[in-house]
Amino acid sequence: MLEILTTDFMQRALIAALLVGLVAPMVGIFLVQRRLSLIGDGMGHVALAGVAIGLVTGLEPVLTALAGAVLAAVAIELLRARGRTNADVALGVIFYGGIAAGVVIISKAPEGTPANLVSYLFGSILTTRTSDVWVFLVLALVIMGTLWVLWPRLFAVANDEEYARAVGLPVLPLNIVLAVLTATTVVVAMRVVGLLLISALMIVPNAAGQLLARSFTSGLRWAVAIGLVSAVGGVFVSYPLDTPSGGTIVVLAVLIYIVTAVSMAVVGRLRQRRHEVAESHEHEHGPECGHEAIPHGDHVDYLHDGHRHAAHQGHYDEHGADEYGALSRDDGPTGQDEEVST
Amino acid sequence: MSAAPRSASRADPSPVPVIELRGAAFGYGEHAVVTDVTLPVHRGEIVAVLGPNGSGKSTLMKGILGLNEHLAGTVRLFGEPADELRDRARVGYVPQRHTLSSSIRSTAEEIVATGRLPRLGWLGRPKATDRQVVARALELVGLSDRAATEVATLSGGQQRRVLIARALAGQPDVLVMDEPTAGVDVASQHVLADVLARLVARGVTMLIVTHELGALERLLTRIVVVDGGRVTFDGPPRRFAARRRARDHAHDTHRHDSELAAGDTAAVVPHGPADRSGQAHA
Known part of the structure; x- marks a missing residue:
């Protein structure tokens, strides 16, 4: 089993998986909090157009994908900020326009380019090159650094946007930062998880983490732990099973979610039985209640x-x-x- | 700048009102919901903005907070035009319901800590003193023992107090509260009123938007009634109570009449020949 670690492409895939597993749930928790869980999916669609442009023009696909996704991210936040009732439809136009353009442009890619559409959409450990790993490392560090500085503010805005606006927090710039971080995460995850499944790694670990957590910080820690186990574990398992890494990672994350949900339900049932409810009284206990x-x-x-x-x-x-x-x-x-x- | 002397005893005679509206109109898009509001609020005043649902009182409050369109007149906060006020956290906003996102779990302390952020600049991180301010804010609303409790499991009244603590963490000069008692049971309303009384004792200025005075009535120094998008009454609670009594008088008389009638019949019955209870009365 350990010979997996000595294979070059496995090493690269595992490093990429480690970065994705770490970063995706960190960004995802704010998307779940803002009820924008599926926005990462849309950005993945637009990133495909970026990949296609890279393949056709001979530029680095990772960088053109980043450019495409970041542009889409900013456009989406500006559209949302204008508060048009049809912003939803505008998002649809951007997202599907992106994936359609991607498919069309890739079909025109010159012969001999590794234009395997499926590997971009669903991830493939074989496609991650050394130069990609370096780009992913830099991007992941940028994402983590930005989150470390801004997370209390991103939390405040995602938690109560109206209040954040009333007290003068820079709501629109913070929302744009979050959108750009989401776009960057999509690109980091592109090789290993694939553009169509990256959103899952932002959401599913958080869904499981919320079953275990009692606070924002503990929820974040659980989600990152579950994200890491799914991403690294998924890549490990996909090699002997000969399955696409992206699908394997997400299936693993969903299994963790199901096991967590079932165990928490059982634990909850047991606790329910043990706990004894006191007589009800209108009085509220507190530091000065006299008790x-x-x-x-x-x-x-x-x-x-x-x-x-x-x-x-x-x-x-x-x-x-x-x-x-x-x-x-x-x-x-x-x-x-x-x-x-x- | 009008420095009209206020009748309220707690009011500071300082010439610069905390909030000063003159002929102000607010609304959404081009549509004005409240018009021609002239309202100075001075330091130390506890003002209730009363009005039925849909009267425009919430629109007025959101206008003061800069959350909707300012369509006419002037709005000054601490003597500065509202749109030029850089330090918006001086106005502590306590929203109506918990507008908090419930999709991610968070503790009371985590929520209250967000109220400190406007005081930290764009990139600053909370220091020990900031954490102390947050702890003190929780203590002031009587929730120190629930700091680590998940907000969603708290009662409606406790969640309201979390939001008050969040505003307090920004060390505001005035608290603007939207329906603090709505959906809060009577016992919790009294706890809430005690919390606000503690803040009043510390000299906090308050603007409380509400459709019912309830447990908060004893705290007020002034009542402003908004109806149909206009201010229809502005004065001390005594005058408001007098007006209310005058208005209720008709109803009272009516009820009084029917009670008297009932009393009369009751008085008639015991006077039969076999009655002994009447003697005890006599």
Whole structure:
């Protein structure tokens, strides 16, 4: 099995997969947050026109694809910002115009060019050259650097665009940056995952990550971990199985998602059975509610008539009787609920 | 710059109003929804903008925030024309419902931290002091113990307080709130009112857009009524209450009459020959 690692094209494919698995979920989390999950797919379509132009003119296809996708990204954000109701249709025109032009132009590519349409659309580990790996490395570093600096702002805009605008954050420039990062990710993923499947690697690891996470940062960490496992694992498996790398990577990611969803459902069912809901009361426990606060693991319990209440979704859970003072506390804080109406 | 003395006792006599609208009109596209609004808000005032749904009060608020088209008149914030104000975070916006994206999980603290961003410039990263401001904002709204809780699992009232904390993290000079009590149950409304009272005590200026006064009434220093896209009342709560009493009087009299009638019949019945309870009354 380890001889895979000594094969040149496998080494290149694994490095490319590593970069894609790392970067795609990082960019994808903001797309999912903005409910623009499928925009990466559209940019992949336009990148194909860029690849075609590269093949016909003899320029580097990776760079012409980058140019095409970035131009499309900026155009899309400007269209969205103008808030036209038919922006949706305009996106359709750009996306399908891109893929159609790509197919037509590639058919005119000179003889002898590696104009294998399928390898661009679905990825092929054999097509990744050393020069590509260097380009991907630089692009991936640019993406990660930009995200490291801007992620709190991208989060703010994706989370609540109206608020971001009201407090004067540069909403349009940030949205354009995100679109350009998406376009760049599409190009990085072009060889290994393929232009038609790259969107999956931005979305599926995040879908699985959201099942496990309780915060934005943990969601991001889970998604990157799942993205890495799918991308690197997919390339590994595709070699002995002799399957296209892109499809294999995405099938693996979807399997991880399904396994995660099923296990979380089972765990949730088990927890449901174990957890005990406290009597309902209108009173809201808080730092100044008058009930004694007791730190309990990652949360705070409030001592309510001798038993512990912990906030859980819309209600309070019973976290057991207070083992220290439940019985001795005969002067307990009964009747505190009336404080609500003050 | 008109420096009309305000009747509200808390108002600072400073001649530069925090918000100053003069003959302002706002709307969407070419269509004006609110017109001819003249409204100075001074430091320390707690102003409720009241009006039924569709009256134009939300359009007025979004106009002040620069979120829709400013079609006529002038809008000045802190003495500067609103479109020239660079530091927009001085106006702390608390939106109506949680307009927050729910497709990605995030904690209360993560949301509140976004309110600090306008204070960090274009590329700055939060420092220890910024994290302290965020922690203090959560503490002020009574949610320190829920900082790491996922926002979507909080109650409606708690989510509203997260949004207030987010605005506070920007250390604003005025809070502009859209329907802070809508969809919040009565108990949580009182918690919310206590939070706002704490801010009032710290001298925060507030503009609260609402269709019902509810638990917030005790905090107000001034009430502005918007109806049909125009300001129809502007004055202290006492005058508003007097006006409301005068208007309700007709209804009260009517109800009073029917109660009296009911009382009369009830009084008649016990006076039969076998009645003993009447003696106790007599």
